[in-house]
Amino acid sequence: MTIEGTGAYKLEIFEVPENDLGYERPWLYDKQLEGIFCTARYAIIEASTKSGKTVGCLVWLAEQAILFGGPNKNFWWVAPVSDQADIAFRRMQEAFPRDMYEANMSRKFIKLWNGTIIWFKSADKPDSLYGEDVYAAVVDEATRCKDESWYALRSTLTATRAPVRIIGNVKGRANWMYKMARLAQTGDEPDMHYVKITAYDAAAAGVITYDEIVDAKKIYPDIVFRELYLAEPADDGGNPFGITHIQKCVAPMSSNLPVAWGWDVAKHNNWTVGIALDRDGNVCRFHRWQDTWDNTIQRMTHITFGCAAMVDSTGSGDQLLERLRTSGHTNFQGYVFGGWKSKQDIMLGLAVAIQNREITFPEGVIVEELEAFEYVNVESSDRVLYAAPKGVHDDCVDALAMAVKLWRRQSVYGGDAIPILMPKTSGWIIQ
Numbered sequence: 001m002t003i004e005g006t007g008a009y010k011l012e013i014f015e016v017p018e019n020d021l022g023y024e025r026p027w028l029y030d031k032q033l034e035g036i037f038c039t040a041r042y043a044i045i046e047a048s049t050k051s052g053k054t055v056g057c058l059v060w061l062a063e064q065a066i067l068f069g070g071p072n073k074n075f076w077w078v079a080p081v082s083d084q085a086d087i088a089f090r091r092m093q094e095a096f097p098r099d100m101y102e103a104n105m106s107r108k109f110i111k112l113w114n115g116t117i118i119w120f121k122s123a124d125k126p127d128s129l130y131g132e133d134v135y136a137a138v139v140d141e142a143t144r145c146k147d148e149s150w151y152a153l154r155s156t157l158t159a160t161r162a163p164v165r166i167i168g169n170v171k172g173r174a175n176w177m178y179k180m181a182r183l184a185q186t187g188d189e190p191d192m193h194y195v196k197i198t199a200y201d202a203a204a205a206g207v208i209t210y211d212e213i214v215d216a217k218k219i220y221p222d223i224v225f226r227e228l229y230l231a232e233p234a235d236d237g238g239n240p241f242g243i244t245h246i247q248k249c250v251a252p253m254s255s256n257l258p259v260a261w262g263w264d265v266a267k268h269n270n271w272t273v274g275i276a277l278d279r280d281g282n283v284c285r286f287h288r289w290q291d292t293w294d295n296t297i298q299r300m301t302h303i304t305f306g307c308a309a310m311v312d313s314t315g316s317g318d319q320l321l322e323r324l325r326t327s328g329h330t331n332f333q334g335y336v337f338g339g340w341k342s343k344q345d346i347m348l349g350l351a352v353a354i355q356n357r358e359i360t361f362p363e364g365v366i367v368e369e370l371e372a373f374e375y376v377n378v379e380s381s382d383r384v385l386y387a388a389p390k391g392v393h394d395d396c397v398d399a400l401a402m403a404v405k406l407w408r409r410q411s412v413y414g415g416d417a418i419p420i421l422m423p424k425t426s427g428w429i430i431q
């Protein structure tokens, strides 16, 4: 039996003579064993990314199914969304010799030779987690599984008094896994067990390299690094800017002249947002409106008035930039939010500016949008994405991030692109 991770790692678990499974647990490092293979019914493991949570739990669930399974006994793997459940489904199939199971691709289960069924389920449909008796379960990336999914799963485990492994990266404090982990950590609950695995533990075991940790520390905002690699939950749900840092940058709107504008122009139902920074990095103009395309162009050129400006030129924004520049507004330059990398780059620049208190902004929509921002760790693809949660606008964040990018350039080159005459706009214009 082989359990393969995303890297080169393979576990040779066992050969199967007819009557003797000859099962042998593959090599796992101490913290994996201590956290996952403990005797407690509820084991909670808060761990670094790529520390072997998923691999360790695939081995555990396979072992439970082999040793304690039987005809029509159910074992569950639960992941936040179906794509993640699919990854585990595939990895588990690759783990077993082909003639030892049948896979049902549409219903996502594998049926072992002994009649045991291992299901791969998504937590975004909590209703599908009620019902059957389950003999062991894993909740992968538990901080991102809805509360309701845990309530549903727990009811399913009650009759069988089945063990469950709850694993994941930490993600703020407002989630059920965080609460369970703190309870387990007290040591007062006899059937609960808690282990934290940091990236340094994984590196000491040779599962990741120390270089990878050093790189991550350089690339990510401190808050993101601490959550993803040190398993230290942030106060505030993993906001990449940091709620306390955001609050410390709040100041009344500056009345100085702009040196750099960021414009996020509405594509569909969104808002057009323009934010300007003065020479010292303080927000000194803020506009937010919904208007026709033609009016929007007219208004933004009028307001920007020759000052250096960066505009979102992604997709149809490209035509906008073209139109601005051909009509003589060469003070506008484009920024393409093409793919995750450019978004990540510009948001990291903004995070640095906020965490170093290089900029200020007034209370209100800008702060609200910054505070709602999140990062999402896409484990399967080695990416961290920065975005507003679904349904929340991020036009102000985008506009501010562009203004900051341009402002840095301006301050490097002396900030001479300041127009002499500015249209009189005082305070915010929100329509």
Ligand SMILES: Nc1ncnc2c1ncn2[C@@H]1O[C@H](COP(=O)(O)OP(=O)(O)O)[C@@H](O)[C@H]1O
Residues within 6 Å of the ligand: 004, 005, 006, 007, 008, 009, 027, 028, 029, 032, 047, 048, 049, 050, 051, 052, 053, 054, 055, 056, 207, 379
């Ligand atoms: N016990 C182990 N021995 C060797 N390599 C391991 C072990 N556990 C994990 N790995 C390696 O680490 C990689 C990441 O493991 P994974 O379980 O996907 O991490 P996580 O779920 O914590 O992000 C795997 O692809 C594998 O290469």
Ligand SMILES: [Mg+2]
Residues within 6 Å of the ligand: 053, 054, 055, 140, 379
């Ligand atoms: Mg994983």
